[in-house]
Amino acid sequence: MKTAAIKTKALRSCSNKLGHVKAAKLQKITWSFIRGVLIAGICFVTVYPLLIKLHMSIMTEGDLYDSTVRFIPRNFTMENFKVAWELMVYPTASFNSLKVSLMVSILQVASCTIIGYGFARFNFAGKNLLFAMCIITLVVPPQTIMLPMYLHFRFFDLTSLFSIGSPSGGVNLLDSYWPFTFLSATGLGLKNGLYIYIIRQFFRGMPKELEEAAYVDGAGLFKTFYKIMLPSAMPAMATIFLFSFVWQWNDSFYTSLFLSDLPVLPNRLASLASNLRYRFGHTDMINMVYESQMNSVGSILLIIPLLVVYLIAQRYFVESIERTGIVG
Amino acid sequence: MAAEQKARLVKPGFRLSLTRRRSMMGYLFVLPFIIGLLIFFLVPIFQSFIFSIGRLEIGAGGYEWQSVGLANYERAFMIHPDFRRLLTEAVRDMVLNVPLIVIFSFFTANLLNQKFRGRALARLLIFLPVILATGIIASIEQNDMLLNMIKNADPEAVGDFIGAFELKQLLMETRMDQRFVGYITDGIDRIYEIISASGVQIMIFLAGLQTISPSLFEASNIEGATGWENFWKITFPMVSPLILVNAVYTIIDSFTSQNNGVMVIIRDTAFKNLSYGFSSAMAFSYFIIISILLLVVAAIISRAVFYQE
Numbered sequence: 001m002k003t004a005a006i007k008t009k010a011l012r013s014c015s016n017k018l019g020h021v022k023a024a025k026l027q028k029i030t031w032s033f034i035r036g037v038l039i040a041g042i043c044f045v046t047v048y049p050l051l052i053k054l055h056m057s058i059m060t061e062g063d064l065y066d067s068t069v070r071f072i073p074r075n076f077t078m079e080n081f082k083v084a085w086e087l088m089v090y091p092t093a094s095f096n097s098l099k100v101s102l103m104v105s106i107l108q109v110a111s112c113t114i115i116g117y118g119f120a121r122f123n124f125a126g127k128n129l130l131f132a133m134c135i136i137t138l139v140v141p142p143q144t145i146m147l148p149m150y151l152h153f154r155f156f157d158l159t160s161l162f163s164i165g166s167p168s169g170g171v172n173l174l175d176s177y178w179p180f181t182f183l184s185a186t187g188l189g190l191k192n193g194l195y196i197y198i199i200r201q202f203f204r205g206m207p208k209e210l211e212e213a214a215y216v217d218g219a220g221l222f223k224t225f226y227k228i229m230l231p232s233a234m235p236a237m238a239t240i241f242l243f244s245f246v247w248q249w250n251d252s253f254y255t256s257l258f259l260s261d262l263p264v265l266p267n268r269l270a271s272l273a274s275n276l277r278y279r280f281g282h283t284d285m286i287n288m289v290y291e292s293q294m295n296s297v298g299s300i301l302l303i304i305p306l307l308v309v310y311l312i313a314q315r316y317f318v319e320s321i322e323r324t325g326i327v328g
Numbered sequence: 329m330a331a332e333q334k335a336r337l338v339k340p341g342f343r344l345s346l347t348r349r350r351s352m353m354g355y356l357f358v359l360p361f362i363i364g365l366l367i368f369f370l371v372p373i374f375q376s377f378i379f380s381i382g383r384l385e386i387g388a389g390g391y392e393w394q395s396v397g398l399a400n401y402e403r404a405f406m407i408h409p410d411f412r413r414l415l416t417e418a419v420r421d422m423v424l425n426v427p428l429i430v431i432f433s434f435f436t437a438n439l440l441n442q443k444f445r446g447r448a449l450a451r452l453l454i455f456l457p458v459i460l461a462t463g464i465i466a467s468i469e470q471n472d473m474l475l476n477m478i479k480n481a482d483p484e485a486v487g488d489f490i491g492a493f494e495l496k497q498l499l500m501e502t503r504m505d506q507r508f509v510g511y512i513t514d515g516i517d518r519i520y521e522i523i524s525a526s527g528v529q530i531m532i533f534l535a536g537l538q539t540i541s542p543s544l545f546e547a548s549n550i551e552g553a554t555g556w557e558n559f560w561k562i563t564f565p566m567v568s569p570l571i572l573v574n575a576v577y578t579i580i581d582s583f584t585s586q587n588n589g590v591m592v593i594i595r596d597t598a599f600k601n602l603s604y605g606f607s608s609a610m611a612f613s614y615f616i617i618i619s620i621l622l623l624v625v626a627a628i629i630s631r632a633v634f635y636q637e
Binding site: 004032035036038039042043045046047049050111114115117118119121122123124125127130133134136137138139140141142143144145146147148149151152182183185186187188194196221246247250251252253266269270295298299302303306307310311314 | 347350351352353354355356357358360361362363364365367368369371372373375376379436439440442444450452453454455456457458459460462464465467468519520523524554555556577580583584586590591594595598604607608611612614615618619622
């Protein structure tokens with residue numbers, strides 16, 4: 001690797017002229033410089049899309065074509081935001097998104113913690129098979145089960161849950177929060193397998209002596225879980241809550257499958273382009289560029305709450321994975 | 329407690345030993361998952377399989393299904409012009425990208441683990457793709473016309489600005505094997521994709537690096553080990569279980585991302601062309617192929633992993 005070569009080179013060239021201490025210092029400075037450049041480069045690549053979207057959103061349409069305008073827009077405007085706000089029904093949609101994401105996250109944390117604890121601490125027949133199924137839920141392309149799930153919820157009938165034939169009757173559960181409730185509460189929502197895996201690794205890493213001590217003191221299984229394991233699992237639960245919230249906020253797959261009339265942000269963003277077309281009657285090529293610009297604006301509107309959450313809770317994002325014990 | 333147990337053992341008839349009772353409790357904890365698995369996963373998969381061996385038409389009140397045997401599968405592999413090509417492309421992309429992503433995230437995690445000023449800011453920015461590069465934002469970016477136009481007209485304006493042309497020439501002059509050079513420069517051209525897909529992996533590696541106890545490094549420094557030796561003898565084995573975890577996660581992520589060619593065509597066949605049976609057949613075959621690949625890779629890597637216990 002680079003470091004070894006540079007180190008030896010620096011040492012050799014410096015040690016006979018400047019002395020040992022200065023050689024070490026030069027190594028350090030060189031390495032700091034290289035590291036700074038690398039980090040700056042990577043950060044730039046990650047932030048760049050966000051910057052592009054931001055700067056495309058505050059330009060007027062005319063500025064997009066003006067080739068002398070590279071980064072600083074000539075006409076600063078918030079008009080695009082106003083249009084997107086209105087078309088995306090932003091207040092209602094974001095409130096709904098908030099409701100869905102919160103509900104899903106809370107349910108997922110609750111169910112995954114319970115399920116993960118079961119996998120970690122108990123031995124029962126078929127445990128490995130069940131856990132393998134858990135991972136398989138992550139691997140299956142969602143489109144495979146998209147249609148049957150849609151039909152399940154369209155004609156939801158508790159008595160015919162296991163029937164394969166043509167459904168009829170039942171309750172239409174689409175366009176409500178019920179599909180999400182059912183899926184998250186049973187540990188089958190978005191990326192649930194990952195959360196269950198994280199919790200399982202976490203509980204595996206906790207010393208068994210804690211539970212045994214509680215048992216000796218007379219606590220039953222549920223009490224042990226509730227009073228001892230749960231409080232120490234807070235970091236893991238916080239991580240899962242954050243991940244789940246963010247991914248559900250961004251998710252367009254389940255929301256577009258289950259919710260068609262109820263406005264939520266990802267759906268509104270996906271239909272932003274066609275809504276624009278409808279409203280302004282655009283059909284030609286030039287206005288596809290406008291649509292792209294509006295997509296950027298819509299994306300920014302969608303991301304802003306997430307960014308706020310991220311900035312506030314960034315300590316949890318960055319540092320809490322280490323405390324979940326997934327690695328120990 | 330002990331007296332109760334003894335009494336239980338002596339009692340004739342139905343007796344639950346402690347371990348049996350615990351097993352039952354285990355089932356109780358996992359019960360929500362079992363229920364959900366049955367209703368929302370296994371039954372739909374089975375239904376999907378049934379759909380895939382037939383032809384499906386959705387009406388207003390229900391649907392009609394006629395069996396056509398394996399015709400859908402045949403059509404997918406033999407007749408459809410794109411499916412096989414897209415499959416091989418997906419597999420090829422995975423084989424190329426996954427090692428790059430894992431190596432890159434390991435490298436970045438090492439960088440981020442060192443102490444330097446602005447480390448918090450660097451971490452903040454580098455983990456941004458975890459939030460931003462998923463779901464709707466990613467698929468909008470993929471289909472964005474303007475971005476694509478700019479990309480084609482002026483590659484420097486969007487993410488493809490790091491071309492590796494000069495590096496390629498330099499490496500060629502060192503007489504390194506040409507395919508290897510090509511692989512490296514290809515990877516560098518794709519750095520934007522790689523960085524966006526590395527967020528979670530960097531997090532996991534970083535967490536792993538932070539759990540390595542510093543006393544190990546102190547001991548080895550006393551013994552006179554260089555940084556290079558430290559890295560290969562301490563750091564690398566300690567995080568090798570995570571290499572498996574990250575590899576599996578990256579493979580799953582790359583195969584099931586919504587922008588994957590195969591996923592797009594499965595989705596379009598189902599919803600634009602309305603041939604659900606055909607789409608199910610494609611989805612099933614894709615799923616089986618992914619699972620096989622995943623098992624193979626996991627088996628290979630776990631042989632090389634060093635476990636502490």
